[in-house]
Amino acid sequence: xxxxxxxxxxxxxxxxxxxxxxxxxxxxxxxxxxxxxxxxxxxxxxxxxxxxxxxxxxxxxxxxxxxxxxxxxxxxxxxxxxxxxxxxxxxxxxxxxxxxxxxxxxxxxxxxxxxxxxxxxxxxxxxxxxxxxxxxxxxxxxxxxxxxxxxxxxxxxxxxxxxxxxxxxxxxxxxxxxxxxxxxxxxxxxxxxxxxxxxxxxxxxx
Numbered sequence: 001x002x003x004x005x006x007x008x009x010x011x012x013x014x015x016x017x018x019x020x021x022x023x024x025x026x027x028x029x030x031x032x033x034x035x036x037x038x039x040x041x042x043x044x045x046x047x048x049x050x051x052x053x054x055x056x057x058x059x060x061x062x063x064x065x066x067x068x069x070x071x072x073x074x075x076x077x078x079x080x081x082x083x084x085x086x087x088x089x090x091x092x093x094x095x096x097x098x099x100x101x102x103x104x105x106x107x108x109x110x111x112x113x114x115x116x117x118x119x120x121x122x123x124x125x126x127x128x129x130x131x132x133x134x135x136x137x138x139x140x141x142x143x144x145x146x147x148x149x150x151x152x153x154x155x156x157x158x159x160x161x162x163x164x165x166x167x168x169x170x171x172x173x174x175x176x177x178x179x180x181x182x183x184x185x186x187x188x189x190x191x192x193x194x195x196x197x198x199x200x201x202x203x204x205x206x
Contacts, residue, residue, distance in 0.1 A: 001025070001026060001027040001028065001029065001035065001038060001039055001042060001044040001046075001047055001048070002014055002017070002025055002027075002028050002029075002048045002049075003028075003029045003030070003035040003047065003048070003049040003050060003053065003058055003061050004030070004049075004050040004053075004077075005030045005031065005050065005052075005053050005054050006050075007030070009050075009100075010028055010030070011028075012104075013048065013077070013107065014028060016104040016105075016107055016108060017048075017107070017108060017111065019108075020108045020112075022112070023108060023111060023112070026042045026044050027039070027041075027042040027044060029061075030053070030054070031053055031054050031055045031056075032053055032055050032056040032057070032060045032061050032064070033055060035047075035049070035061040035064075035065070036061065036064045036065065039061070039064075039065040040065075040068065043069070044072070045072065045073060045115055046072065046073040046074065046075065046111060046114060046115050047061060047062060047065060047072060047073070047074040047075070048074075048075045048077055048107075048111065049061050049062060049074065049075070049076055049077065050076075050077060050078060051076055051077075051078035051079075051080055051085060051089075052078070052080075058076055058078075059076070059088060059089060059092040059094070062074045062076075062089075062092045062093050062094055063092055063093065066093050070093075073095050073114045073115055074092075074093060074094045074095055074096075074114075075094065075095065075096040075097075075098060075110060075111060075114055076089045076094045076096065076097045076098065077098050077099075077100060077102075077107070078097070078098075078099065078100060079099065079100045079101075081099055085097075095114045095118070095119045095120065096110050096113075096114050096118075096119070096120040097120070098110055098120075098193075102193065103193075105152075106193035107193075109186070109189055109190040109193040110190060110193050112186070112190055113187065113190030113191065113193075116187075118187075118190065118191070120190075120191070135179075135180065137179045138176055138179055138180075141162070141172060142172055142175060142176040142179070144162070145158055145162075145169065145172050145173065145176060146176060146180075146188055146191075146192060147192065148161060149173075149185055149188045149189055149192065150188065150189050150191075150192025150193065152189070155169045155170055155173065173185065176188070
């Protein structure tokens, strides 16, 4: 369910989500009251909420809906990037905090990751949480490859970018997936999507 009081923005997000084969928008709402009512009727798997609404905040929506269904997942999509808002989202039970400057394809990737059980939030102050920073053990080259996967590059394109053999890239991908506790490249892309604009830093190309 998408909750945003700007109809054009809400419809744009809905089009992005509905364009994905594995995602469906089951409801839209513009206010806390409307979202609470429609959430009870449609029982969505995930809430995608704006932070500021006419009669409250997206966090009010998350609290109200999760009071009845604590298993529901939630993503905050907002124009505000301050750490107080991020901390408040975490406290309210959100699983991701994404800026509205994110690309459409990245919104879908974050939704998939959160529905799959990932949490893409950092604690107030900017330090990644243990569950949110699986890249600490990566080498600089692996970190660079993570970023390029997030950019949508194939192994062949990454090999050309780094000036190495495609087999070498495949070996790096196998290694970084194991270190990050992931199974697929799409999960890496989703992780990058959830951290861009925050404190994720790209290592320089070797």
